[in-house]
Every structure is written in C-alpha cells, then in structure tokens.
Amino acid sequence: MRLRHGARWVVPPVNGGVRAPEPDVETVDRPVVAELSEVAVRYSNGALGVERISFEVRAGQIVALFGPNGAGKTTSVRALCGFLRSEQTRIERGRVTLLDRDVTGLEAHKIARMGVSFVPERDKVFANLTVADNLRAAGDLPRQRQALHDRLDQVFELFPALADLSRQAAGQLSGGQQQMLALGRAVLRHPRLLVVDELTLGLHHSLHEPLFDALQRITRNGTAVIVVDESAGFSLDVAHHCYLLVGGVVRDSGPPEKFRGSELLAAGYVEA
Numbered sequence: 001m002r003l004r005h006g007a008r009w010v011v012p013p014v015n016g017g018v019r020a021p022e023p024d025v026e027t028v029d030r031p032v033v034a035e036l037s038e039v040a041v042r043y044s045n046g047a048l049g050v051e052r053i054s055f056e057v058r059a060g061q062i063v064a065l066f067g068p069n070g071a072g073k074t075t076s077v078r079a080l081c082g083f084l085r086s087e088q089t090r091i092e093r094g095r096v097t098l099l100d101r102d103v104t105g106l107e108a109h110k111i112a113r114m115g116v117s118f119v120p121e122r123d124k125v126f127a128n129l130t131v132a133d134n135l136r137a138a139g140d141l142p143r144q145r146q147a148l149h150d151r152l153d154q155v156f157e158l159f160p161a162l163a164d165l166s167r168q169a170a171g172q173l174s175g176g177q178q179q180m181l182a183l184g185r186a187v188l189r190h191p192r193l194l195v196v197d198e199l200t201l202g203l204h205h206s207l208h209e210p211l212f213d214a215l216q217r218i219t220r221n222g223t224a225v226i227v228v229d230e231s232a233g234f235s236l237d238v239a240h241h242c243y244l245l246v247g248g249v250v251r252d253s254g255p256p257e258k259f260r261g262s263e264l265l266a267a268g269y270v271e272a
C-alpha cells in the first residue's frame, strides 16, 4: 500500500477550526441512520447498564451524548454497535434500528458490515502494528488500487500527521496520534455511521478543536456521527442534536443551545 497525500477529501475542508453547525434545517429532514428506542441493558452481573434510552441520528448529523460518569453513554453506544454480546450482556428491552432494519442484539461484525465504524474508548489501535498496517486492517476496503489510494488520501487530508507516521508502530504514538489513527481507520471504510466513545479523554487541550473539526468534516459527505465526550464544550459547538443521559435514562434532549444553560453547568453535567 503506497501512502501519499494531497488529493481532495470528498468534502470541502473547514478552514479556521470548529464552527457552530448551520441551523439544523438541513439535517432534520434527512433519513434516520440509527435509532435506539426505549433500550434497557443488563450486564451479566445483574447490574442495569441503562434503563430506558432513546435517541436517533440522521445522515450528516453530529449527535452528542453527554452526562455524568455511569450515566450509560458507553453502554448505549456499545448496544448500538453490537459490542455487548461478547460480555454475555443483554439488551433486555427496547429496539435498536439501523438503516430501517431491526438490529437489536446483532453481532458487532454484522453491524460493522452495515456501515458502522466504532471507535471505542480503549484499545482503539493495534499497538504492535504500524500505522500503515492499522489502516490496512480497516476491513471493507476497495480492492482496486487507485480506489484504495484515494481513500487513504482522504484520511491523510483529514489527519496529515498520519502520512509521516506510516512506518511507526501504533503503540509508540501519542494519545492524540492514536486517536487520529483510530478515526482514520474508521472513516477509511466510508461508514454510514461513525460512533466515537470519548473523543478527547486524556488528550491535551490543543487537540480537542482539531478532533472536533475532523468530525465536522467527516459529516459533510453524509456520514452520521455519534460522539461521546467527557467535556461537552466542543460537543456543544459542533453537534446538531444533544442528549443528556443521567442514571441510565435520557434526562433531556435538544439542540446544543438548550444545554448551554448555567443550571447544567452548575450540576456538572456539562463541562465547559
């Protein structure tokens, strides 16, 4: 696989960092890509992961999930992506829909094949493989050489640093570089839905804006994005729609403006 960069990303790049999304007139009428409806999840030890979670994301939208520790954000996105089965954890109630198909409890690899890329909170890269090999491992890649190169170019346009790191072992990269690699591998597949659990957790502040900027750019070819992040600061800047989870239920939802209120800040639900 030849690594180069310079070709155009399929959507115009954003210059000048994270911008507030356009008023959400454009995306509200787009098709729903994924939906959780009244989902309850119980872990194998009997603990309730989430009690009643409903949310949806439409093509080209960024949906932000936030809430305090233990609210059920990770459980919700793992339920959506099929990452609970291996833990003998059950979706006890409710329904997960992906592209109009009921995928409740379906295995992760089948959900991935339907066009979902998941960037988990931990273990997001193969530490012993090079950056190039991590990208090769993305799966669902075009066989035709030029098509593959074009996709790689799109990734390097999103994250130019990756092109220069291609021979480096992923385990030697900084946390920020690993996150870029994980996102790069996820978008290489041209997913219909990208799900990112903890986009900026543990990363230096200077990386937050470029990472959220990348999410905005990813949506511009119609990819839907669900992002969970510790700090809702940038989430509120880029999201079209937000869901506040507390204690395993959706406490509130709406456009980001609704969540900028001091009451939520004071309650610690939204970290500025």
Ligand SMILES: Nc1ncnc2c1ncn2[C@@H]1O[C@H](COP(=O)(O)OP(=O)(O)OP(=O)(O)O)[C@@H](O)[C@H]1O
Pocket (backbone or CB within 6 Å): 043, 044, 045, 047, 048, 049, 050, 067, 068, 069, 070, 071, 072, 073, 074, 075, 076, 087
């Ligand atoms: N593997 C597990 N086994 C048992 N219970 C779990 C497991 N993972 C999470 N839980 C429980 O499920 C609930 C929701 O946790 P979850 O990790 O989804 O929340 P979260 O909002 O992502 O929190 P955080 O921001 O701390 O990651 C919590 O009560 C948690 O203790």
